[in-house]
Structures are given as C-alpha cells and as structure tokens.
Amino acid sequence: MEIQARLQQQYDNLEQLYEENLASALSLQSTLLDRVLPDVVDELELDSDQVEELRDWLGDAESVFRLLKRHRFTSSFALEAASDILIWRAKNLPREYVSRENVPLILRLPPGAHDFLGRPILVLRISALKGASEHVKEYLMEQAEDLRVQLAKLNSVNSSESAKCPILQYSLLVDMQGALLSDANVDLPTWYIREVVPRFPGMLAAVLIVNYSWAHSGVWNIMKHILPDSTLSKVFFPSQKELHQAIPPSSLPEDYGGSLPKLEELFRPPQPSSSTHVTPDEKSYTNGEAVRAGPPQVTITKSPKVSATSQYNPFFGYPVRLSPNQTASSVPSLYYGRQRKRDLLRTLALLWWEKWKKRVAVLFALLAILYLIRRGNRRFPRRHLIAYLPLLPFPFRTLRALR
Structure with missing residues (x-):
C-alpha cells in the first residue's frame, strides 16, 4: 500500500x-x-x-x-x-518560555503549509542536534507544550467550520542530511520517549524521513530498537514523488522540491536594527552626504576543505567544503560539486592502508629478508658456508658436530 x-x-x-x-x-x-x-x-x-x-x-x-x-x-x-x-x-513546565537554543531544532512551517489531509507540518533536522546545548531537554519540553497550544488555537479558529474532526496531529518531516552515526545520541530520544511522549501523547500522525542513504543505516538501526511499535508504524521513507503526494509542493520548502522559500530564509533570525547602533562609518551618511572613500577592501576567504574521513563530513568518503558563513544549521557541500568515484576509491584505499599497514610492512620485511637469504645462498654455496660455522654462535657449532 x-x-x-x-x-x-x-x-x-x-x-x-x-x-x-x-x-x-x-x-x-x-x-x-x-x-x-x-x-x-x-x-x-x-x-x-x-x-x-x-x-x-x-x-x-x-x-x-x-x-x-x-x-x-x-x-x-x-x-x-x-x-x-x-x-x-x-x-x-516553566512558567515563562525562553528559547534556549540558538538554532531551532523543531521548525513549524507557516500556517498555510499542511499535508494533503490538512495537518500542519513540522521539520526536524538531525544535523541541528549536533549543536544542541545542555538545555536541550528543557527546550524540547517547551516545544512540546507550544505545539499543543498551537493545535488548540488552530482548532479554536476552525471550530466555526463544519469539520467533523478537529486537527489532532502534526506531520513530521525528518531531514537526515548531515546526520552521522558518531553523533547519534541514544540518551536523548530515549529520554524523550520515556518522559515527554506520555505527557503529550498522539501528536504525530506521520514521520516522513527524507535525505536518507546507506550512510544513515546505522542511525536507523539504533532508533528501531528505541522507538515503540506504535511509532514505528508511522515512520515512512518516501521518494520525492511520494513526499509530494503526502505534502503538496506548495507546502514544502525549496529544500525538498517545494515552492516555499528555503528553511534558512523562512527561519532566518531577525537582524539587529540599524537605529540601535551607528558606527563611525555610518555617521558619514546621516547628513545625506556620502564621504569620499577609497575602494572597498574585499577579503577573500577560502572555503576550508573537510577531510573525506572526518566525523563532521556528512558525505563520508568524499571531500567537502565549508562555507565561510557556515552556521550550525548549514550543511557542507561537496568539494567538487559531485560524488566522484575516484574520491571514494581513494578513501577506501586509505582506510584499507590504515587498517593493514603494519601487517603489510611486516610482510614486505619478511620478503626482503628471504630475498637476501636466497641471494646469499647463491653467492656462497653451502660447502663454503660450513667453513664459516666456527665463527657463528654456539647453537650453530652444535649443528656442525652433529653432522
């Protein structure tokens, strides 16, 4: 089905x-x-x-x-x-809700965005959990309460309509891009399922996992043993076509093939007002006159390259680069713009060498010793080598006596 x-x-x-x-x-x-x-x-x-x-x-x-x-x-x-x-x-639950996270972990799309059944949409980016602070548990409790309140407000607005059933649940979009097995925190989802879900039951209708690849299979294998069966039955791995059937493109950000702006644009933090602080350079424009100045100094920042085997590399096996304006919610991009086979083969060869280099070195040393021994036997026949036995240590002289 x-x-x-x-x-x-x-x-x-x-x-x-x-x-x-x-x-x-x-x-x-x-x-x-x-x-x-x-x-x-x-x-x-x-x-x-x-x-x-x-x-x-x-x-x-x-x-x-x-x-x-x-x-x-x-x-x-x-x-x-x-x-x-x-x-x-x-x-x-705190009396006053204060956001304790610089990067929102759970994003609620604008009110007009909903799935094909009219349910509001949440987005969870697993990569954002890497930068979560020590107050993440308090933050998640606040988020759960806020989501409950938003559903109640939404139903109060829609109560005048002739809908048989109010909106009881959200659809959750889980973005796996940038998630690494080394960053998997088993304690956090275990705590959430044990402490938060029983107090806010049944608020999720579906969990749609996107940007999933073989590199995330380890994370999913861990989560399967944590999540209850009732939650596992709501987890789906849709293709882009199936995703657009469940959530219309008009309700999806551009990150997932939709027509809404990208997530970074939708949830960009507000910039400080320019009227609160005026720098000396800005004061030159307050009288309506621009001060003649030299050409602007442009600082060219080279994008740092991340190793193909780094734990911070979401495309393990391929080199990536970080943007100069990298934020906790940003995802590194491929260094060459695509996944080249030569980069993957180079990474596999490097990993093979890191694992077997000691044994390979010992093998080559033994081969070199055997080669030298064989070469010595050719230059000095056995009958001539017996003449050198008195010069050898005691065990070798014993062998000569036995002959």
Missing part, C-alpha cells in the same frame, strides 16, 4: 475513534476539572497562575481525547495518568 493510502486510512480510523469516543473524553474532562484538579491544587499548594495553566490544559478537549486514546479508552487508566500529568506539569 502506498504512503498516501496508508495515511488516509490512519486518518479515517482516527476520525472514527474521535466520533465514537468524544462523549467519553468530555466526561473524563469534566471529572478532571471537578474532582482531580482541586486535589492536585491542595496537595502542591499551587498559586492562582499555576491553577489557571493546569485548567487551560484540562480545557483542551483534544488533549484529553489523545490521552484517553493512549490508554485504549479505559477511563480509569486515563484518569490516573492525567493526575500524574497534572503534577508533572506543575513541577516541570
């Missing part, structure tokens, strides 16, 4: 579950607001702002439905889990 048909089937099943169990979700929501929340407030002695934040989460009927679905629509299990989530949110 093709990817588009599978996504459509999953969507239809989810819509049917929502219609059949909406009443149970609303009943659970009422119980949580009337009975569970007051107990949590008394237990933790929360202030009014914290109570309002917890009440806001409980007021999100879609989140309550996703929680109920995670526990197979068993209200008692969902009720217990919701109580734990309330305590967790009060203790772990």
